[in-house]
Amino acid sequence: MIRASTIKTLKIDDRDFSARHDETILDVARQNGIFIPKICDLKGLSPVGACRLCLVEVKGSNRLLPACSTLVEEGMEVTTTTERLQRYRRNILELLFTERNHVCSVCVSNGHCELQTLAQKLDITHVHFRYRYPNLDVDASHDRFSVDHNRCILCSRCVRVCDEIEGAHTWDFMGRGIESLVITDLAEPWGTSETCTGCGKCVHVCPTGALFEKGKSVAEMLKRREFLPYLTQMREEHS
Amino acid sequence: MSKLRLATVWLDGCSGCHMSFLDLDERLLAVAEKADLVYSPLVDQKEFPAGVDIALVEGAVSSEDDLHKIQVVRARTRILVSLGDCAVTANVPSMRNKFPLQMSLDRAYKENVTLDPGTPTQGVPALLEKVRPIHEVVPVDVFIPGCPPSADTIFYAVSELLEGRSPDLSPRTRFGA
Numbered sequence: 323m324i325r326a327s328t329i330k331t332l333k334i335d336d337r338d339f340s341a342r343h344d345e346t347i348l349d350v351a352r353q354n355g356i357f358i359p360k361i362c363d364l365k366g367l368s369p370v371g372a373c374r375l376c377l378v379e380v381k382g383s384n385r386l387l388p389a390c391s392t393l394v395e396e397g398m399e400v401t402t403t404t405e406r407l408q409r410y411r412r413n414i415l416e417l418l419f420t421e422r423n424h425v426c427s428v429c430v431s432n433g434h435c436e437l438q439t440l441a442q443k444l445d446i447t448h449v450h451f452r453y454r455y456p457n458l459d460v461d462a463s464h465d466r467f468s469v470d471h472n473r474c475i476l477c478s479r480c481v482r483v484c485d486e487i488e489g490a491h492t493w494d495f496m497g498r499g500i501e502s503l504v505i506t507d508l509a510e511p512w513g514t515s516e517t518c519t520g521c522g523k524c525v526h527v528c529p530t531g532a533l534f535e536k537g538k539s540v541a542e543m544l545k546r547r548e549f550l551p552y553l554t555q556m557r558e559e560h561s
Numbered sequence: 562m563s564k565l566r567l568a569t570v571w572l573d574g575c576s577g578c579h580m581s582f583l584d585l586d587e588r589l590l591a592v593a594e595k596a597d598l599v600y601s602p603l604v605d606q607k608e609f610p611a612g613v614d615i616a617l618v619e620g621a622v623s624s625e626d627d628l629h630k631i632q633v634v635r636a637r638t639r640i641l642v643s644l645g646d647c648a649v650t651a652n653v654p655s656m657r658n659k660f661p662l663q664m665s666l667d668r669a670y671k672e673n674v675t676l677d678p679g680t681p682t683q684g685v686p687a688l689l690e691k692v693r694p695i696h697e698v699v700p701v702d703v704f705i706p707g708c709p710p711s712a713d714t715i716f717y718a719v720s721e722l723l724e725g726r727s728p729d730l731s732p733r734t735r736f737g738a
Binding site: 423424429435442445452456 | 643646649650651652653655656658659660691694696697701704705706708730731735736737
């Protein structure tokens with residue numbers, strides 16, 4: 323089925339682009355090699371605008387807009403990199419490091435972690451804020467997977483992939499603000515979850531070492547995310 | 562031209578950063594041409610001297626002794642460098658921070674001990690309630706993340722500092738590197 327679409331023209335960082343009306347600023351940037359940092363966004367999952375790393379300036383708007391969930395508009399003028407945006411992005415990332423116990427050197431995802439990689443890319447060599455060191459648990463009750471809340475940044479990718487792609491909705495959130503936790507079923511041990519199908523999609527979309535396969539040691543947890551856009555596309559074509 | 566005064570300090574770390582420093586191998590001679598090593602676990606100098614130009618500090622601040630040392634180092638050093646993840650983030654030593662100090666001490670000295678269980682108080686410095694990265698205690702001038710930072714990274718940073726330049730480290734190293 324061919325859907326009717328209109329074409330919008332816009333400027334990103336003073337360059338002219340055209341895009342379908344249902345594309346986001348981040349889509350256009352990604353297609354054209356413009357780097358906008360992001361961590362909750364993942365191609366194949368619905369955008370939630372949760373991490374705020376992809377905030378951009380849009381002319382005429384007095385607030386910053388998340389590129390992942392802002393649709394293109396005719397005549398839009400977007401700026402992706404300014405001193406202010408870089409400062410905010412660094413602050414957000416630094417706060418993520420302080421909120422939980424991220425110890426890169428002993429993490430299963432060391433060297434393959436999106437949080438770690440972004441920090442380096444944004445020139446973060448240390449964290450200005452005081453670390454909180456919360457006391458958080460590891461749930462290793464599942465046969466094949468574990469969740470280490472110390473490394474979770476609450477991006478909600480696991481929640482979305484489980485709901486939108488696997489259709490199980492095993493994952494969800496509990497609590498509010500800084501006290502939030504990802505939970506399985508009604509905050510029951512993952513291993514006794516009645517809804518979890520054991521598919522492992524949550525593990526592979528997780529940007530950090532929060533969700534990982536058992537038996538993986540430091541730096542051994544490689545995640546495969548290529549499957550997602552294909553799954554989404556296949557389902558759209560067959561529905 | 563007189564040589565610069567270089568020091569290295571070992572707080573709460575595994576000495577891996579110092580091992581990485583030693584991995585400069587023959588490049589240590591290049592460093593020695595520009596600087597004198599005036600204080601270090603690698604040389605026999607008991608007290609941290611005055612007028613140090615560059616101090617590379619490995620390790621987090623975990624004990625009363627670390628706290629005292631880093632304050633002396635800061636007062637007597639022009640450029641204080643946080644070397645490695647323990648200095649920069651508190652890293653592995655900070656993993657005890659989620660527990661009350663007494664719980665960690667009991668675990669180490671009572672629960673798993675059969676002979677003379679009890680917390681040592683003589684000849685060892687008291688531990689602080691929380692382990693902290695150095696810059697939470699005193700101002701730091703240069704940060705070199707990494708566990709440990711590679712010898713290449715350390716050589717680059719030290720060379721730049723010895724030439725009076727400020728090193729650009731994020732392309733070369735990161736947390737956990």
